[in-house]
Amino acid sequence: MSEAADGLGIGEFSRLSRLSPKALELYERTGLLEPEWVDPATGHRRYGRGQVERARLVASLRQVGIPLADIRQALRQGGRPGAEQIAEFWAEAEAEHAARRRLVNNLIDRLQGKAPAMSTAYRVRVRDLPARMVLSVTRHVTNEELTGVGRAFIAGFRDAGVSVLPGVEGAPFTIYYGEVSEDSDGPIEWCWPVPEAQAEELAERFPALTLRADHAHLEAYVHYGRASQLHVSRIALAVESMLSWARDRDKHVTGGLRLLYRAGSAGDGPDLDLSLPVR
Incomplete structure (x- = not known):
């Protein structure tokens, strides 16, 4: 009880840290700033004086937009x-x-x-991708749902012990058939390439997914790089670069924007290519 008596109530801690009780409750729920002592009977919270500096640090990081x-x-x-x-x-x-x-x-x-004049914004390269079989799921999603659906799709294969195939042609990818924004909800297709010899067997193991052929095609692409999150403007700039490249060479875009998760990248911060199929 002496620790509680020496601590700061939420009102006093709020004043010293310049954070509202609402913010303190949010930071407690998310594990950022938990009180040193909580009364099990009343739920009253008390913070240590040494936590004031951490609270101010969190507030400062939030002010500059850190999630x-x-x-x-x-x-x-x-x-x-x-x-x-x-x-x-x-x-x-x-x-x-x-x-x-x-x-x-x-x-x-x-x-x-x-x-x-966008042709120099990103360096555009081309490559041929062979025909392959993929297991996929297509969804209309909001911005808030986008990451969760993608992670769940990939986790389903990894939890089942299904490995990523080698090479660019074996890397998982997503296809944007429409924009995802406050005004538009896609749809988006998440795709996982599978060996043709095992395609039917794997399709039976994942009955909620669709087995289909991804046909051979030429694609223009840019290397986005490793990133902990996707940025709308950088993606838009890359797309403009690819469209400008295609116009300059009299190429026609034949499909939606693709995000390819390069083989070997796992967890947070995948290494990405952005591409458009062309002919």
Whole structure:
């Protein structure tokens, strides 16, 4: 009881940390800032004076737009690893801001009737992909649902011990048949390439998925790189680069935008290619 008596009630802690009780309750639920003592009978919370600095650090990180999950992981790691994670997040944020600036400048040019000049935004390459069988699921999703559905799709195969096939042609990928935004919900198809000889057997193991052929095709692609999250403006800039490349070479886009999760990338921060099938 002496620890509770020495601690700070939520009102006093809120004043010292400059965080509202609502914010403190949120940070407690998400594991960012848990009180040192909770009365089991009344639920009253008391914080240690040494927690004020952590509370202010969390508040400052939130003010510059760091997501709660990233803050929690950085604080859990602590020291240099935690600082490096925040630095990595901010580098991605700056890259997204630069892409947004360039994209907006292009949109301004288009509104003024000027020809777009996007061909140098990303380096565009081409490659041939062979025909292969894939197990897939197609969903209309919101922005909030997008990550969860994708992770559940991949986790289903990994939990069942189904390995990613070698090479680019064996990497899982998603196809955007429509945009996912506040105004549009896709749809999106998540695809997992499987050996043709085992395709029927695997389809029986995953009855909720669709087995189909992904036909051989030429595709234009850019290497997005490893990222802990996807950035709308960077993706839009990459798409504009590929469309500009196709126009300059009299190529026709024949399908939706693809995000390819390069073989060997797992967990957070996959290594991505963005591509468009062309002919």
